[in-house]
Amino acid sequence: MAQSIPLVSRSPHLNFPSLSPAPKRCLYGNPRRVPTSSSCPSGAVFSIRASTSDSDSSAHHVIVSDNGTGYARATLTVSDAASTASIEVDAVTEVELKENGFRSTRRTKLVCTIGPATCGSEQLEALAVGGMNVARINMCHGTHEWHKRVIDRVRKLNEEKGYAVAIMMDTEGSEIHMGDLGGAPSAKAEDGEVWTFSVRAFNSTLPERTIHVNYDGFAEDVKVGDELLVDGGMVRFEVIEKIGPDVKCLCTDPGLLLPRANLTFWRNGSLVRERNAMLPTISSKDWLDIDFGVAEKVDFIAISFVKSAEVINHLKSYIAARSPDGGISLIAKIESIDSLKNLEEIVQASDGAMVARGDLGAQIPLEQVPSAQQKIVRVCRQLNKPVIVASQLLESMIEYPTPTRAEVADVSEAVRQRADALMLSGESAMGQYPEKALTVLRSVSLRIEKWWREEKRHEAMILPPVGYSFADNIKEEICVSAAKMANNLGVDALFVYTKSGHMASLLSRCRPDCPIFAFTTTPSVRRRLNLQWGLIPFRLSFSDDMESNLNKTFSLLKARGMIKSGDLVIAVSDMLQSIQVMNVP
Ligand SMILES: Nc1ncnc2c1ncn2[C@@H]1O[C@H](COP(=O)(O)OP(=O)(O)O)[C@@H](O)[C@H]1O
Ligand SMILES: C=C(OP(=O)(O)O)C(=O)O
Ligand SMILES: [K+]
Ligand SMILES: [Mg+2]
Structure with a gap:
């Protein structure tokens, strides 16, 4: 079962007023710096770990803290580890980060x-x-x-x-749509003109003012008097006559017809959904x-x-x-x-x-x-x-x-x-x-x-739990808490190490104030994360050892000028149920 997290009550820095947007507070003189001590020269790491019932995993510790101070010790030396490794990020983000810093990212x-x-x-x-x-x-x-x-x-x-x-x-x-206008980029339909919409296949050039319709049942389904809307009403016609496969229509709202534009037909003010609604x-x-x-x-x-x-x-x-x-x-x-x-x-x-x-x-x-x-x-x-x-x-x-x-x-x-x-x-x-x-x-x-x-104009949104298992609930809680901490502490970036991308999406869902650096091992996950709000996806090979992952990341990002010593980050990962707050060494 999940344990209480005594750290929360022990550390005044974690007693955030819930929900209401926190003013930027000066925590330790410098609002962006977690205290460092001589025993922790390169910045403090503070870690909360929750445990689950399947406690055989090494990740399921209750809390890691350093002799009651609430801060685990970490030696985040910028080391050799990174020298052979590489990190992939797009050039535009890299320039943006270098020139304008974290807050500039879209x-x-x-x-x-x-x-x-x-x-x-x-x-x-x-x-x-x-x-x-x-x-x-x-x-x-x-x-x-x-x-x-x-x-x-x-x-x-x-x-x-x-x-x-x-x-x-x-x-x-x-959907029902027009053909491709015989190669023309567009055609102008003028008020009062009569056009023919036809299900006939035209193998040579289209006759003048004729439009091919892709749905075979079209001529049977429409009725005289129906209104025909091109592209949701950009151009309108009224059906005036049906002759076999041809439907004669009078233009009532003129406009530009584009190739393969969508067609809907309306009767007595309602969308007609006949056999076309049964199309797969x-x-x-x-x-x-x-x-x-x-x-x-x-x-x-x-x-x-x-x-x-x-x-x-x-x-x-x-x-x-x-x-x-x-x-x-x-x-x-x-x-x-x-x-x-x-x-x-x-x-x-x-x-x-x-x-x-x-x-x-x-x-x-x-x-x-x-x-x-x-x-x-x-x-x-x-x-x-x-x-x-x-x-x-x-x-x-x-x-x-x-x-x-x-x-x-x-x-x-x-x-x-x-x-x-x-x-x-x-x-x-x-x-x-x-x-x-x-x-x-x-x-x-x-x-x-x-x-x-x-x-702080955005409205708070109730985010109900989305996971099906207790392990999922833990992930969600970690992300919600990490995002809230990030806002309250005014951190520069959230880091998430994620293989499937799930933890990154959970952080994105919280819409935190700072950008989310999402590190993932596969190019395909990286590309798909590129659709999600606030995520800056990086490809990086990483291990289950968070300390070495962090060292490696800091070293690589510093070498490319994307982060610098003293930047405050919060890191979470889907391998380890923890939230770590630290300054870049
Ligand atoms: N692959 C393509 N080849 C030619 N024209 C295209 C192509 N993709 C899009 N277009 C043009 O751009 C317009 C707008 O694209 P889109 O909104 O995706 O299509 P549609 O208008 O069919 O919903 C299309 O109507 C078409 O004229
Ligand atoms: C995006 C749409 O689909 P499509 O452009 O394929 O019609 C739309 O209808 O708004
Ligand atoms: K489409
Ligand atoms: Mg559409």
């Missing part, structure tokens, strides 16, 4: 959809330099060869330049794309139009059988009425979720999208799953070099909600200013994060 992660505007090696590198954490490829567009080239270029960038840009493959799903979540084409993603070892697969947890579980077992090392995480896209209905079970089954506002806004009234977003972000945080806010964040930047004030406010709100990540779609895939759009996301994120750190 906590909100950035996902960029890669398309014709950004698929070249130089363009990809520019995005990586600009802060792209995850590159998304959308299987609605392009061929496997095209996507493979992008994947290879990102991989090369990671290998040669030290980035950990993860790859997210997004499935097409069984994962189409036969999606299965081929998923096989491609597994073969290419992508880091994330985002599943479009998820309706229930069942499909996620099904896909998980499919992928597990083909990719036994477990390197692929599943992201559920919340973009339908069904996915909102079954939100908790879907998020629980997935490894993360996306607020896919594009299609969501076509399925529920637009004015309900903001509250849905807030709810999805909250549920994901409570269930400890990373969440991405996506679509139209900077839509006007597809054409213009500056965003609208409203777009900046929208980005700010997602950052304030402390979503894990923000995503660019058309802005980076086919827009004219992909790098500028990324810069806007980066600078708005940094500014808003700084603002509420300074003002």
Whole structure:
């Protein structure tokens, strides 16, 4: 059983006022320094260890303390250990840390959809330099060869330049969408024009004002008088006549038609969900794309139009059988009425979720999208799953070099909600200013994060336990306590040594004020951690011996100028149930 931790009552430094934000207190003269003594020349290590019933592990000690002072002694000599080892971190973070220190690092992660505007090696590198954490490829567009080239270029960038840009493959799903406009980049539909939407296959050039529809049942399912919405209402038509496979439609709201834009149809003010609602979540084409993603070892697969947890579980077992090392995480896209209905079970089954506002806004009234977003972000945080806010964040930047004030406010709100990540779609895939759009996301994120750190404006969120076992509960408690200590002590960084990434995600979930340095042994875990709020993932080989891990880390990071003597850090690990507070020697 867990023991009481007498240290807490013995050490006044640990009696923090709970919940209320603690003022920065001067603990020992210098607020950032734990006392050092001659017996502990290189900074004190203070360790709390909890024990569990399965106490055969050497990690399960009650407390380690040094002759009643509450401080375990450690000799953190910067030694030989590191000389042969290496640490991998991306160049942008390294420069940021060196130049501006810990507080300058961005906590909100950035996902960029890669398309014709950004698929070249130089363009990809520019995005990586600009802060792209995850590159998304959308299987609605392009061929496997095209996507493979992008994947290879990102991989090369990671290998040669030290980035950990993860790859997210997004499935097409069984939505109804238009064809590819016969190769044209877009087409303008004017008020009063009559267009033909047809399920016919056109092998030569498309007749004028004709759109191919990918769903065979389309002409049968729509009725004269139905409203047809392109891309959630960017362009609207009214169905005026049905002639076999052709549906004649009158344009009532003009606008730009983009290739493969999504289509929904509405009758008497409600979304029509006939046979199309019975389409499988994962189409036969999606299965081929998923096989491609597994073969290419992508880091994330985002599943479009998820309706229930069942499909996620099904896909998980499919992928597990083909990719036994477990390197692929599943992201559920919340973009339908069904996915909102079954939100908790879907998020629980997935490894993360996306607020896919594009299609969501076509399925529920637009004015309900903001509250849905807030709810999805909250549920994901409570269930400890990373969440991405996506679509139209900077839509006007597809054409213009500056965003609208409203777009900046929208980005700010997602950052304030402390979503894990923000995503660019058309802005980076086919827009004219992909790098500028990324810069806007980066600078708005940094500014808003700084603002509420300074003002303590974020609302506290109840974080219910997520683990199923007592051992899990201990991990959670350690992370919650470590994050709280980090805030109260104003430490420079949290360090977490994690093999699976789980402890890192538990710390991220607490959204602490300082950055979290997540050390992990495998490149694949490192890339996947790159989607999570506040984590700076490093690849490092480490052992079960925390003291040597810390020595090695300090030595390597100091050698690269990323930390310096006197910096205050708190370290936790998933090998040892402890929280250690120390100054970098
Ligand atoms: N691989 C690609 N090849 C060509 N165009 C692409 C590609 N990926 C994205 N695009 C373009 O960028 C736009 C925005 O991307 P995204 O939001 O992911 O797709 P969609 O609009 O289909 O939901 C697409 O409509 C398409 O015009
Ligand atoms: C991200 C979305 O999905 P896609 O771009 O694949 O339609 C969305 O609908 O917002
Ligand atoms: K998609
Ligand atoms: Mg969508």
